[in-house]
Amino acid sequence: MAGIYVHIPFCASRCAYCDFFSTLRLADAGERYVDALIAEARLRHGELRGERVKTLYLGGGTPSQLPVALLLRLVEGLRDVFDLSGLEEFTVEANPDDVTAEWCAALPSLGVNRVSMGVQSFEDDILRLIGRRHTAQQAVEAVENLRQADIRNISIDLIFGLPGQTVESWTASVRKAIGLKPQHISAYGLTYEEGTWLWHQRERGEVIEVPEEQCLAMYRILVDELQAAGYEHYEISNFALPGCYSRHNSSYWNDTPYLGLGAAAHSYDGDVRRYNPADLQEYIDKVMAGETACEQEGLSRWERYDERVMLGLRTARGIDAERLRSDFGDEAWQHFTREAQGHIAAGHLAVKDGNRYVLTREGIMLSDAVIRDLLWDE
Numbered sequence: 441m442a443g444i445y446v447h448i449p450f451c452a453s454r455c456a457y458c459d460f461f462s463t464l465r466l467a468d469a470g471e472r473y474v475d476a477l478i479a480e481a482r483l484r485h486g487e488l489r490g491e492r493v494k495t496l497y498l499g500g501g502t503p504s505q506l507p508v509a510l511l512l513r514l515v516e517g518l519r520d521v522f523d524l525s526g527l528e529e530f531t532v533e534a535n536p537d538d539v540t541a542e543w544c545a546a547l548p549s550l551g552v553n554r555v556s557m558g559v560q561s562f563e564d565d566i567l568r569l570i571g572r573r574h575t576a577q578q579a580v581e582a583v584e585n586l587r588q589a590d591i592r593n594i595s596i597d598l599i600f601g602l603p604g605q606t607v608e609s610w611t612a613s614v615r616k617a618i619g620l621k622p623q624h625i626s627a628y629g630l631t632y633e634e635g636t637w638l639w640h641q642r643e644r645g646e647v648i649e650v651p652e653e654q655c656l657a658m659y660r661i662l663v664d665e666l667q668a669a670g671y672e673h674y675e676i677s678n679f680a681l682p683g684c685y686s687r688h689n690s691s692y693w694n695d696t697p698y699l700g701l702g703a704a705a706h707s708y709d710g711d712v713r714r715y716n717p718a719d720l721q722e723y724i725d726k727v728m729a730g731e732t733a734c735e736q737e738g739l740s741r742w743e744r745y746d747e748r749v750m751l752g753l754r755t756a757r758g759i760d761a762e763r764l765r766s767d768f769g770d771e772a773w774q775h776f777t778r779e780a781q782g783h784i785a786a787g788h789l790a791v792k793d794g795n796r797y798v799l800t801r802e803g804i805m806l807s808d809a810v811i812r813d814l815l816w817d818e
């Protein structure tokens with residue numbers, strides 16, 4: 441089983457907090473980029489080693505900025521290269537202002553069955569402050585448009601710790617999201633990435649960072665409200681109604697190979713990580729000349745151990761210690777179980793089914809520190 445990620449790096453404008461690779465050059469580069477994606481798919485399809493493709497994910501940037509005709513060209517091009525007949529999940533990321541009735545109507549014929557929307561907040565003044573182009577009302581209408589088009593698997597992204605957000609206003613945003621009954625909700629704490637507009641504003645004292653304690657309170661509210669509404673907390677930042685976990689993202693957390701196409705996309709085949717350049721022109725020029733654009737890095741046994749621990753502990757399934765032992769040997773298992781003891785005693789970790797190590801609720805609040813202790817750290 442494998443997944444394909446396709447990076448669509450075009451955005452209509454730059455959000456104040458964002459440091460993802462994206463550009464405003466859709467008009468002059470969109471067509472060439474889609475052709476390059478298809479060319480790259482032809483060059484690299486062998487990396488999936490014949491695994492069946494179960495998930496396809498168009499992420500960004502803003503994939504919903506791509507005109508439907510180009511989206512169609514891309515999907516048909518991918519179908520020519522890969523056997524997508526066993527596809528279980530096809531997600532497209534979207535910004536609410538793009539999710540018009542016309543756009544939604546095109547999705548089922550493309551095979552899209554899941555849309556992940558960057559809503560971020562239901563407060564218009566905060567949305568304006570962070571440079572989002574949509575309003576809270578547009579997010580509500582976008583969900584309605586998706587349902588009208590029979591898209592039954594909808595995910596909403598939220599951000600907490602935004603400047604100006606209070607515990608009360610965050611609680612209202614979470615409740616508003618729940619009220620829309622999406623199948624999936626992801627929520628991330630704001631980070632001030634160096635070089636972003638918001639980072640500069642903070643440096644100049646124009647925005648005030650929400651204190652860490654308040655961010656933790658917001659996170660607790662998020663967990664409580666979503667669990668009370670029937671969402672399963674299956675990964676630190678991800679919640680889903682039963683049966684609606686993101687299959688594609690789950691493959692990142694459980695070591696499933698994936699092929700990443702496009703500028704700045706990453707891939708993993710079980711042994712090797714590959715990285716495409718975060719440069720639109722370099723990416724297009726290379727793949728159109730018949731070269732793969734990626735650099736690669738083989739992971740040592742201990743790097744793979746660290747990844748397993750880092751990603752596994754973020755999930756509700758946790759780390760299977762016996763599998764850790766069979767994959768990485770006794771030394772790794774002893775290190776893990778020994779380092780885990782203190783955190784079990786402190787109530788940060790629990791052992792389930794005799795073998796699975798999972799973060800407790802308190803452990804989740806301290807996840808960075810707990811996970812750091814369990815890494816091999818050569």
Ligand code: SF4
Nearest residue numbers: 451454455458500501
């Ligand atoms: S739309 Fe998404 S990728 Fe584009 S700038 Fe905003 S946050 Fe970044």
